Amino acid sequence: MKKIVILIFLFGSLLLGKDITLKFLESKPQGVVRDFYIWQFISNDKTTIEEAKRAYDLVANKIPRIQQAMEKKGVPTQMPKDILCKSLEFEKLKDQDGECIAFGLKLSDVLKFSDKDATLVMSKIKSINPALYEQIKILRSKDILNAMLATSAKNFGMIFNGISYSQKLELFAHPISPKKIEVLANQNNVVFNKMLHNIILDPRFGVFKKSLARANITKSDTNTFFLLGINELLQKRDKKALLYFERSQKAAIDPFMRDRALFWRYLITKNKIFLEELSQSQFVDIFSIYANQKIGSVPKYQIVSSFEDISSKNPDFNVKDPFEWQVLRDNIFAINDEKEYAEVLNYFRYEKTLPHLVFFLNRATKYKINYFITPYEKLLSWRDDDEKSMVYAIARQESHLLPALISRSYALGIMQIMPFNVLPFAKEMRIKHIELSDMFDPQTALEFGNYYLNHLKEEFKHPLFVSYAYNGGPGFLRRLLAKNELFLKGRKYEPWLSMELLPYEESRFYGMKVMANYVVYQELFGHQIDLEKFLKQTIIYTKEKK
Structure with a gap:
């Protein structure tokens, strides 16, 4: 195994000292690290538009930062299709093909379309993007809110996310049946759930939040249940909030989310049973710390801040090379044999690689040990x-x-x-x-x-x-x-x-x-x-x- 690890290190180090070139980028593994170097390459004034386009094709995740770098390289017609289409005004966008329209269309503009333009756009995108077609159809209906309530939770959330803030406020100023909210929310769709989070945490949307408080949502994720509880508190319905916090706790997989919900059950009731249960947590968070301090108990969580037999020598790899780290991490995570995995970790028992050792130990211990180290x-x-x-x-x-x-x-x-x-x-x-x-x-x-x-x-x-x-x-x-x-x-x-x-x-x-x-x-x-x-x-x- 040591030989394999060393080869990984050498692979990462071979081109470390060279300038960023297209050849350099093509030789590197796909991922965030290469994307970062591609962004630097595209941002360089010496990089031609053709070189930038070839580099852009290598990007794994086209975040706005790298798209903006491309936009600065030249005229829009020379840009990749997704960037080009997003930059077009509607009058030019509507004359493009369906794929381009799907890239560049803003749902907030749909309400301003003429009937002729709406028909044109819908005809072009119907077969390419049925979901977008449905969303436009809803926004062109006479009763938008009721049409939204009759669609899927995902479409509802996508429309909400796509329209402007003023359009949202106008649309949601009308009362909504709590039962209809229940039907949508119980689909437990991630887009709809995120929409609920945003509404609950926004100081406005009072009418919707009152309707939401009268709904009884039983199928959701831990964070949505939790924020539904917060909404109930804001509506001064503490008893209903307790129910949602209980559901949040039961739905939690992450110990942080579990402890958070349990803490709020204590905060509302002041029942020390919840505090005592929270003090048994093996996970360090502000909630378990609070519980142990409040009742004066010895924490059940384990904290490790130092290691024995750690070498002060330099490790076998360059801790400053992000490519080496990416390749190393991926290769070690690919090891399925527990014994082999444990043996590999011995190569990180250096002062300079304590963070790497802890990173891999967290996986081995399934985060049951809380490491608080102070390297460097x-x-x-x-x-x-x-x-x-x-x-x-x-x-x-x-x-x-x-x-x-x-x-x-x-x-x-x-x-x-x-x-x-x-x-x-x-x-x-x-x-x-x-x-x-x-x-x-x-x-x-x-x-x-x-x-x-x-x-x-x-x-x-x-x-x-x-x-x-x-x-x-x-x-x-x-x-x-x-x-x-x-x-x-x-x-x-x-x-x-x-x-x-x-x-x-x-x-x-x-x-x-x-x-x-x-x-x-x-x-x-x-x-x-x-x-x-x-x-x-x-x-x-x-x-x-x-």
Whole structure:
């Protein structure tokens, strides 16, 4: 097995030092890593349009960032069909073939079509995209809302997602039969469920949310059941909320989701039976931490922060090479024999590869052990333990502390720094020479992440708010908090309710998980934090009277 692993390493390293060329890209395995390098290649002024188009054909996931890079390369007619069609105004789009129309059509424009244009578009896309045909047909009907209620949950959700916000508000200003909502919701369709999440977390859509509260939805996923419970709380129907939280707990596969639902059953009832059950969790999250602190019990979850027999020598592969990491990860995950898998992990017993060891151990242990490691700790001079706790809390959530990680949005390295932030941060930090690939160096990445976190702390103060800003951006959080609708003084269930009302799902869960990491790291560094008191420090806003 060692020979195979070494060959993998060599494969990844062969072209590491060369410039990005089309040949280089074609030689690399498909995936996010190659997409990131394709994006850089396309963005290079020296890359011709023809080269860019050939590189674009290699892309595994055509995210907006890479599509925008293509748009900047030349005139629209030279672009790949999907980008070209999305850029066309309707008057030009309607003259294209059905595939192009399906790429570029905005459902929000359908309500503005003339009957002639609607007939033309529908005739072209009927055989190519029957679902889109049905959605247009519904939007052209005399009673759109009733036509939506008669279609599938997926079509309903797709139409909602496709129309403008003002169109949504106008459409949903009318009362809807709770029974009809039940029929759609009980289809447990992911698109419809996501629509429900968005509506529940939006301060508007009051008429729909009242109808939703009168429905009895019995078939759904854990997160939708949970947010249905939140909707009931907002409608001051705590008893009904309890029912949905119970359903959420039963539907949960992820221990985080299970603990979250169980915690809210306690929060509403103050029944310590729920708290005691929660204290038995083997998973570290803010809910299990809260339960153990509240009843003074010894946690049942296991935390591992260090390993014995770890070598200080350099490992057999380059931890800064994202291609090596991708190939290595995929090959090791392909090992089905448990004994062979365990043997391979011995090749990661180095100080520089502790994150990789933990990454693979998590799979072997099925996440039943909670690893809180601090690799590369000595590479920085820390101001204090609070600074260090916050950096590791963020890094653990962002990247599992893996140096050469690239996200689907091309966030880079341990701290998942976005490419557009690298040069501005470097300038502010007075670093003259920097490349995007420098974010794969643990020391550089930690320095950049720490710099950004300290910058965010100056404005947002509390670690929870800092974590939201790090994930969603300071502008997002600034606008959100300025509304004075969250973390309100005197409101029942605060700050827990506001933590569930954050409209951006990724940031919502991110903040909860980073806070659990933060509390654990603080404890590992010798500092006890009372979670309840700590989170209550976020209740600083007052709802303005209208």
